[in-house]
Amino acid sequence: MNMAQTQALRARTLTGLLPETDPLSIRQALANAHPGVSSLCRYDQESLWELDTRSLPKPLAQWRRQARDFAEERLRPLAREMDQARPAGTPMPAELRALLTDAGRAGWLTDLLPRPFGTLPLTSTPWPLTWMQCLKVEEFASACGGLMLLLCAHGLGMAPIVLSGDVNAIRRFVLPAYRQNRRGQPHLFAYAITEPGGGSDAEEGHGARQYRPGVVARKVAGGWRLNGRKCFISGGDIADTLSVFAALEGEGMESWTCFVVRSDMSGFSPVRNELKMGMKASSATELEFDDVFVPNHHVVGGLRRGWTLNRVTLNYSRLPVGAMGLGFARRALEETIRQSHELRTGNQRLLDQQPVQMGIARIMASLRSARGLVWQGAQRFAPRQSEAAMAKFHASDVAVSACEQAMELLGPHALSGEGVIGKCFRDARLTQIFEGTNQINQLGVVEDLQSILTDPGQSPLF
Amino acid sequence: MIPIGQDEQLVTDQIRQFARHSLGRYRETPEIEPGADDAGQWIRECLAMGLFDPEAGGLWQDDDPASRRQNVLTLMAISEQSPALALHLHLQALALRVMPAPGTGKQVERLPWLSFGLGPGFPAHQLANWQPGSGARINPAHLSDWWLPATAGSALLCAPDYWERLLVPAMTRKGAQWILIRRADISQIIRDSLQAPACWSAWRPVSIQQAKRRLIAPLSPDGYRNLLGQAWLGQLAIALASVRHAADLACTYADQRRQGGSVIGKHGAVQLLLAELDRAIHLTEPTLEKLCQVPASELWWQAARARGDLHPLLCRGVNAAMQVFGGIGYMRDTGVESLVRINQMLSCLHGTPMTMQQLHQQRRLAA
Numbered sequence: 050m051n052m053a054q055t056q057a058l059r060a061r062t063l064t065g066l067l068p069e070t071d072p073l074s075i076r077q078a079l080a081n082a083h084p085g086v087s088s089l090c091r092y093d094q095e096s097l098w099e100l101d102t103r104s105l106p107k108p109l110a111q112w113r114r115q116a117r118d119f120a121e122e123r124l125r126p127l128a129r130e131m132d133q134a135r136p137a138g139t140p141m142p143a144e145l146r147a148l149l150t151d152a153g154r155a156g157w158l159t160d161l162l163p164r165p166f167g168t169l170p171l172t173s174t175p176w177p178l179t180w181m182q183c184l185k186v187e188e189f190a191s192a193c194g195g196l197m198l199l200l201c202a203h204g205l206g207m208a209p210i211v212l213s214g215d216v217n218a219i220r221r222f223v224l225p226a227y228r229q230n231r232r233g234q235p236h237l238f239a240y241a242i243t244e245p246g247g248g249s250d251a252e253e254g255h256g257a258r259q260y261r262p263g264v265v266a267r268k269v270a271g272g273w274r275l276n277g278r279k280c281f282i283s284g285g286d287i288a289d290t291l292s293v294f295a296a297l298e299g300e301g302m303e304s305w306t307c308f309v310v311r312s313d314m315s316g317f318s319p320v321r322n323e324l325k326m327g328m329k330a331s332s333a334t335e336l337e338f339d340d341v342f343v344p345n346h347h348v349v350g351g352l353r354r355g356w357t358l359n360r361v362t363l364n365y366s367r368l369p370v371g372a373m374g375l376g377f378a379r380r381a382l383e384e385t386i387r388q389s390h391e392l393r394t395g396n397q398r399l400l401d402q403q404p405v406q407m408g409i410a411r412i413m414a415s416l417r418s419a420r421g422l423v424w425q426g427a428q429r430f431a432p433r434q435s436e437a438a439m440a441k442f443h444a445s446d447v448a449v450s451a452c453e454q455a456m457e458l459l460g461p462h463a464l465s466g467e468g469v470i471g472k473c474f475r476d477a478r479l480t481q482i483f484e485g486t487n488q489i490n491q492l493g494v495v496e497d498l499q500s501i502l503t504d505p506g507q508s509p510l511f
Numbered sequence: 512m513i514p515i516g517q518d519e520q521l522v523t524d525q526i527r528q529f530a531r532h533s534l535g536r537y538r539e540t541p542e543i544e545p546g547a548d549d550a551g552q553w554i555r556e557c558l559a560m561g562l563f564d565p566e567a568g569g570l571w572q573d574d575d576p577a578s579r580r581q582n583v584l585t586l587m588a589i590s591e592q593s594p595a596l597a598l599h600l601h602l603q604a605l606a607l608r609v610m611p612a613p614g615t616g617k618q619v620e621r622l623p624w625l626s627f628g629l630g631p632g633f634p635a636h637q638l639a640n641w642q643p644g645s646g647a648r649i650n651p652a653h654l655s656d657w658w659l660p661a662t663a664g665s666a667l668l669c670a671p672d673y674w675e676r677l678l679v680p681a682m683t684r685k686g687a688q689w690i691l692i693r694r695a696d697i698s699q700i701i702r703d704s705l706q707a708p709a710c711w712s713a714w715r716p717v718s719i720q721q722a723k724r725r726l727i728a729p730l731s732p733d734g735y736r737n738l739l740g741q742a743w744l745g746q747l748a749i750a751l752a753s754v755r756h757a758a759d760l761a762c763t764y765a766d767q768r769r770q771g772g773s774v775i776g777k778h779g780a781v782q783l784l785l786a787e788l789d790r791a792i793h794l795t796e797p798t799l800e801k802l803c804q805v806p807a808s809e810l811w812w813q814a815a816r817a818r819g820d821l822h823p824l825l826c827r828g829v830n831a832a833m834q835v836f837g838g839i840g841y842m843r844d845t846g847v848e849s850l851v852r853i854n855q856m857l858s859c860l861h862g863t864p865m866t867m868q869q870l871h872q873q874r875r876l877a878a
């Protein structure tokens with residue numbers, strides 16, 4: 050072995066581990082073993098991302114790669130610059146508009162429906178839509194949480210219309226917006242359930258039963274007049290169309306109805322954008338409805354069907370929130386590995402230190418177990434509430450804990466530099482709160498399995 | 512013994528008033544983050560109060576148990592309103608112990624700033640293990656020159672936005688020394704965001720080797736360890752006070768916000784979050800109290816152990832406080848999210864919990 054080779058080998062060998070040329074190293078041992086033995090144990094240096102991607106059905110693998118390419122090319126370079134709040138009413142920065150235009154042209158804003166209506170590949174239709182969304186969201190989140198939310202909150206806004214199965218509504222609201230997006234003229238949707246007086250109460254039945262709705266629809270000739278306020282609505286300041294849930298006048302949450310509101314309707318205004326901890330490229334907006342007239346044909350899925358539609362939508366959207374967690378955990382892990390190559394304490398790379406090696410292994414294991422949970426839930430055409438909720442709260446906890454561990458391993462370096470891990474933490478923290486706090490999601494698991502839990506005689510339970 | 516968090520006697524009215532009025536004001540306007548100018552003004556007020564004055568028993572001027580306790584309580588009183596400023600004052604006061612230059616007590620610009628720095632050859636937490644002559648954990652390649660590298664590399668100074676003169680430990684040809692660098696003499700500094708609340712940044716001195724440096728004092732292992740111990744003790748106190756503040760906010764909110772048919776404080780889920788906060792505070796308070804009493808020679812390792820155990824708990828506690836708020840906790844308005852961020856920073860600045868635990872174990876094994 051010449052000098053250069055020796056040096057390269059040394060760089061590849063971590064302190065405490067054998068060089069790959071050592072006869073006792075697993076690589077050498079397997080290389081020298083009988084083929085029957087070596088075929089029983091894998092020791093290739095393929096990335097685990099590749100391994101997972103290749104385990105997917107072909108159209109999904111291709112989709113995952115495309116999402117990754119788009120995220121790397123278009124989201125990652127903008128991540129740092131766009132990580133700042135935008136007051137309501139200010140024009141969208143040119144870079145964001147360009148991103149939305151490109152995303153629209155590339156088909157990322159029209160992927161709730163298969164071709165020829167939308168841009169989901171026809172070959173992917175044997176697999177659930179949620180799985181496709183999870184794959185996309187993980188890739189986007191790993192590049193930038195805020196930009197991911199900017200693009201994906203749009204899908205959430207459109208989801209109740211698509212999930213309602215109301216063909217007329219799809220034809221009236223979704224397809225024209227799809228055409229605009231494909232032409233490179235962004236037309237965004239937003240999803241509005243949360244009200245200042247009711248966040249968790251809009252996400253779980255027990256609270257909803259006792260909640261007095263804040264946004265109310267009054268019947269008038271030809272339609273409805275909406276009054277009240279919604280808050281924390283992602284993309285609410287730039288959305289052209291919003292799925293707004295409101296109760297009928299004089300009734301409770303059981304009368305919740307989904308209304309499609311256009312941003313140019315008189316009486317509608319985005320009042321303010323919140324100053325958030327993270328995911329700043331996407332705004333969280335307070336919306337005011339001041340006697341907004343909404344015609345009858347803007348009711349989606351029928352009167353008093355809103356609560357069901359909301360719960361069904363949440364079931365579909367909580368899995369992608371879990372996938373966001375995967376994206377953040379992955380990015381924190383990748384950054385930890387990158388930095389622990391470069392950083393040294395004393396005369397050692399961080400990566401040479403046992404606690405760092407073990408920390409990295411722990412983050413990897415929790416990331417992969419969370420991915421298993423998310424993908425398992427996403428493989429059902431009709432996601433179960435318990436599975437969606439479990440995936441959401443577990444993967445979001447994993448994400449936050451991965452960022453915390455990364456900070457612990459890297460020290461203040463994790464919070465500085467490109468600020469990647471600090472940003473991941475700030476972004477990931479939101480996944481423990483929205484789409485129902487993790488506490489509400491834990492209770493959602495119990496709600497779903499209520500009859501099983503109250504009949505423990507059944508066996509096996511799980 | 513009175514738990515450390517409740518003893519207000521030792522904090523002067525003047526400091527309490529300063530904390531509540533000068534600092535409390537900016538909490539009311541969350542859209543405006545205080546910047547370097549505000550920090551400068553605050554430090555000026557602290558100077559006027561004699562916080563750095565040795566005669567007036569300024570911060571960290573003495574290290575007997577009673578003074579230590581007073582320092583801790585003063586830092587906590589300030590931290591309840593602004594942990595970033597408390598950290599600021601804490602490290603400036605420690606710098607003055609190393610370099611009690613005449614006149615520094617008068618002008619803000621003359622106050623040195625202490626940074627333990629983070630360099631490839633001389634990371635702060637490893638210094639605690641440093642034995643003269645052994646050089647055991649210091650990269651010999653860096654012994655021959657200033658440890659701050661010429662390249663951006665991994666050198667990182669954590670300091671507030673407001674600093675003019677920096678006091679750093681350095682390994683020189685004359686051995687370990689405190690050196691002073693003027694900001695104006697560093698031709699290129701990259702300012703990094705630490706993603707911590709206002710006034711705090713990370714600085715990467717690109718060309719520090721060309722900067723003019725003044726040797727201030729030799730650095731002895733014992734003196735250095737003692738200083739680290741005080742730094743760590745103060746850091747833990749600042750974290751505790753910020754978490755206590757978060758707990759107050761969370762309890763008040765849990766008592767007001769209604770969801771699920773009652774105030775949220777009645778829900779078991781929220782009670783568990785509050786319990787997480789409570790646990791962190793109740794385990795930290797007596798430890799701090801104890802740390803105020805330990806002999807100077809033991810402070811560094813006892814503080815290291817305490818930081819290793821307690822910062823993660825405090826981080827978890829403040830995170831739980833944020834969760835109590837639901838969506839609004841994610842916004843700047845409540846002030847809790849900034850406490851989450853600064854606790855992350857306090858936890859890993861000057862040695863992470865993992866490093867602290869290792870340090871303590873190494874010391875035990877060596878003993």
Ligand SMILES: Cc1cc2nc3c(=O)[nH]c(=O)nc-3n(C[C@H](O)[C@H](O)[C@H](O)COP(=O)(O)OP(=O)(O)OC[C@H]3O[C@@H](n4cnc5c(N)ncnc54)[C@H](O)[C@@H]3O)c2cc1C
Pocket residue numbers: 202240241242243247248249250252256280281282283284325333479482483484485486487488489768770771775778779780781834835836837838839841
């Ligand atoms: C950045 C951001 C973006 C968002 N985007 C959207 C959006 O696009 N559209 C939208 O409609 N909403 C959106 N939300 C709202 C989000 O879904 C809610 O914030 C979330 O559901 C929590 O509601 P809340 O904020 O009212 O908290 P609360 O419901 O007030 O909860 C406060 C605390 O009480 C607990 N709690 C509440 N009720 C119960 C109960 N019954 N039992 C036990 N514990 C309980 C919670 O777990 C939490 O810890 C967004 C929020 C944020 C922060």
